[in-house]
Amino acid sequence: MNIxxxxxxxxxxxxxxxxxxxxxxxxxxxxRLARRVAERNRCGLPRAFRRFSCDDCDAYLRPGVNARVRTRAGGHVVVRCDCGATKRYPY
Structure with missing residues (x-):
């Protein structure tokens, strides 16, 4: 693991x-700082970090506090931030 x-x-x-x-x-x-470090060093963000941060407003998502999490019948999770941005990923 690098710096x-x-x-x-x-x-x-x-x-x-x-x-x-x-x-x-x-x-x-x-x-924002973590995204900038990842871009500058050409390394990706960890999966947990990507799933719990909003791409639009850079908020750290806390289910039930500033994010709504729902599961759908198609086998995917829908996470909606307070800003209105929606993220979907399979489970």
Whole structure:
């Protein structure tokens, strides 16, 4: 694991902690910083980080707090952020 991946993991933990403390602006800043580190070093974000961050507003998604999570009959999960952005992935 290189330095960039370690930093992204640390920023993910900080964003999760800030979101659980209901400090959404700080969590959003951690998400933006992690995306910038990933772009600069040409490494992808971990799956958990991609699924729990909004692509439109960079919010760290907390189900039941600022995101709605539903399962559909077609075998996929639908996550909707408060900003209205929708994300779907199979399960």
């Amino acid at each position: 960039a991946e370690e930093r992204i993991d640390r920023l993910h933990a900080l964003a999760r902690e800030a979101a659980s403390d209901r400090d959404h602006d700080r969590a959003r800043e951690y998400v």
